[in-house]
Amino acid sequence: MFTILDLVQPDNLAEAYQILSDKRNNTILGGCAFLKMGKKRINTGVDLTKLKLNYIQETDGFIEIGAMTSLRDIETHPLLTEHYNGVLPQSLRDIIGVQFRNGVTVGASVYSKYGFSDLITALLSLDTEVELFKAGRMPLADFLSKPKEKDLLVRLWIKKTKRQASYLSFRNSASDYAVLNVAVSMLNNRWTIAVGARPSKAAIAISASALLSLEGATSETIEEAAKRTSEELSFGTNTRGTATYRKALCRALVKRGIMEVLACKSN
């Protein structure tokens, strides 16, 4: 059973961060769905409710998403259903259920860098930046490769563009964690292929993306890019699938993802 000895609801970020760093066991409380499954003894729970971080808005050519925004809000917000072919809502739809997504938060989902994450894979295929209180603003890919440090994720910034994107996940059953997930996007013929749940955290297939960007998407380059993705990224084994299987799935899903982007482009 997880326990919270003390609880604070700070009025500003600096205070929240201060309390968070005071003690090793001080912890930010997101929607608590994940925390609840653990046995953590939290010294001071930092509740961000008063910081007004629950919003989605457009600012200076970016879509800005506050850390306490629920996944369901991302799923239904017009800014996100109408951009990038709704790739973010699409990535979230298989996570447990509506009432679950009404409760869990985007800040926790990104900060935790879960390997199985659907959201991170989709965000990685867009021009996403993460804003942390201490470490500041940085591209999502940089944040993912950075060693984990205690910080407070404040918001996400996604560049508002006409990027076309598609999201595919493969699950053994509908509301399970993904065995593999893939997001593919394209803007001005520059392609990005991101693959997650490998089962380690999502990564961009740099060489395969470059191949498509350079040579354009033809049936041969699509095959080649899918193959190259499955070769340049590493895959592991867990109870949901073996590395070999993931590699094969990767090839199939990347191919389908590219085709979907091409299909929406022509629409």
Add this chain to the structure above:
Amino acid sequence: MQIELTINDKAVKWEVANDEFLADTLRSHGFLSVKKACDTSCCGLCTVWMDGKSMLSCSVLSLRAHGKKITTIEGLPKEAEEFAQILSAEGAEQCGFCSPGFIMSVLAMKNELVNPTEEEIIHYLTGNLCRCTGYMGQLRAIKIYLGVA
């Protein structure tokens, strides 16, 4: 700490622990329709509304209910009963343990979706597990309820 909330349209002040979850608080105050069937936020049996949105009460800290409007099936006698009658006429409340949470989701869906397709209905309710019925009878009841049969 003390929280002030509205529960089924009634304002109350409750003392809750920091690490207490809403489902337990609600049960301890006699809202026994709220059932729990898992420890991992997976089953949907504990579904209640917070400001009209369906939420897993097992995973919401009670203190987050401060200043909110909480609704359980006890607070929706008429609406819930209308659907429960249809569900029961189908025989789709088998053991009934999942029914209150399921009904809360169905009513939330009715408020949120306009003329949902069968696929949208199934998608909206995926977070409500049921081990007894195999879901088909629940779907028949919903279609009758929404008049899309």
Add this chain to the structure above:
Amino acid sequence: MENVGQSIRKIDGMAIAMGKPVYTEDLAMPNALVVKILRSPHAFAKITSIDISKAESLEGVECILTFKDVPNARFTLAGQSYPEPSPYDRLILDQIVRYVGDEVAIIAAVDEKTALLAMKRIKVEYEVMEPVLDFEQAVGHPSVVHPEEDLSCNFEIGLQKENNITSSSHEEVGDVDEEFKRCAVVVEDVYYPQAQAHTMMETYRAFTYLDHAGRLIAVSSTQVPFHIKRQLARALQIPASKIRVIKPRIGGGFGGKQTGAGDVFAGLVTLKTGKPAMIIYDRKETFSATTSRHAMRLKVKLGADQEGFIRAIDMQVLSDTGAYGEHAPTVLGCVGHYTLPLYNKTRAVRFDGKAVYTNKMPAGAFRGYGATQGTFALESTVNMLAEQLKMDPTEIRLKNISKVGETFLTGPGVMLGSSSLDRCIAKGKELIGWEEKFPRREVGYNKVRAVGMAITMQGSGIANIGTASAEIRLNDDGNFTLLTGATDMGTGCDTILSQMAAEILEVPMEKIIVHAGDTDTSPYDPGSYASSTTYVAGGAVVKAAEELKNKILAQSAAILGVAPQDVEFDGLAVRTLSGDQEISFAKLAELTILGTGKLQLVGYATQGCEVSPPPYIAGFAEVEVDRETGKVDLIDYVAVIDCGTVINPNLARIQAEGGIAQGIGMALYEQVRYDEIGKMATNSFMQYKIPSRKDVGKVRIAFEESYEPTGPFGAKSIGEVVANTPPPAISHAIYNAVGVRENHLPITPEKVFLGMQKL
């Protein structure tokens, strides 16, 4: 008929749907002690020391009990009629722990937090032993799971504890080896149906207290109140007369609650402290410290002649019963009993089986009870045979199934009283579109669709063992009270039994009050299992109602001064055939309970069953398989059912749909898995995936009624048989789609993918 055959709503339907406080936890006293169990982290170990002093001294801790504090009479948690065939192999707490999750200490405290804190403070030292984890290695393993001297059995079940053999079973008719030699085609294969978790939504729970007479009252979420009473008496070593078990509404059972769980722990705490105590298993305990379906290995060999008549069947079974032998011998026996009689053109049949102890969570009763595993193996092999013979799989069934009036080899002399299985097969073919769809069709980019099928049977009650009693009385107010021991667990039997009583007594359902599930007041009934409620308890209700009806007629006639044959029922009254006199039930009731020399009118009956008539199902699956990924989508599932007369079509349909969904889970998604040290890896709904509503596809049910002469109104059972067809039918459809025959359940996408790679 006014009541029988109608889709009458469940009498408790609105209360349970609206969340009224009618389940065990809702009814518990608020001051009940919270009982928690410290469980073993080792698969096999001996407790060498256990120090509870730091836990006991904690404020709010009421008692902590270890193996030193429990009676030393071994018992079984299997909910079966006495004398139980399952071995008496457990103590409430034992010095040896036999699986990860086995009980080490019982903690009772004023609240959950205190109990959990106390649990952390108990210091246990173990001498860890080498566990038996692979059931195929159990026989002859150097470790003996049950070395104790005082393990006992009520019957000779073939137990050899030094070899880890819990029970053995052998049945042979004719010369199987000789018969195979004569067959034109012989096929054989090996199957591995997995351990499956029941995952009823209401986890195991009970609360206990002492009443005004000092008796132990257990309010328990159980399918078997009378068996729980007997278990408590034996385990706690107190007289059965000192115990009362009450079953409130239950949030599902599926056979899981045919095995005792927390009752003995709560009961012991109440006896030691004198205080009310409540135990609620959390989901993790429910997954990892109760029971599951028996995992098995089945080798099946079939031989047929040129024309496709199945002449010989050989079935060899190894069943993993885990750390304790609950239901081990009976589930094993049912593998053969509920499969082999499907086909009776055989000349020789052999069944050989063993159940073995391992250091894993015990297996137990689970809807289907061995028939599920047996059906998967036998029906998959019949599908292989059809292919070898180049026969349509539906044709080979029609040619070989047992028909009404016939007997079968392993059940000498017992004639089949009813079957519409041939019609079920024909109807199912039509509904699924077999002619157009068998075996497969390409449906675009890398996708292929195919159909598959299987048939199954079960029993209705247990022949010569199952009984049920029922009592109906005419109350002082002219209403009726029906007392039964049948255990409604959402299945609707309180409703169905009232329907039957109402039908016989020719009164509206509202006139009948049902009272059930209380060992102090209910007539004896073993409980809801073995598909017995409608058939056996229903039979008792019909008899009791008929007896009461006759008494009412006789008594009314006497009052009206006419002969009994000159009166009849008319609404809520009895009137003379000539129609000139009548007496209402209310008046009759008044006269039978007022003054001297009267006798309240009561009908009472006990129904035993000499036979266990099989219900049948023909199941058809249509799947779509993705050739690139191995993903299987279930497109359509059709089950056509012969359960005799359908007493309540809606409730029967829901039973069927739910059972099929469980079967789909078994075919495609669910598996209880352990890690290398024997710890369960699938102890949450995130790691053990039951089908969600997106996973079941479309399930369609149809009934082909038959009339079972021994059943109430011609009814047979339906509760269990519904779980059996999905694994073989879906497996067959996948084979027809992509040529992969996967015999290890569940059939995951990766297995299909790997299978395709190997082709």
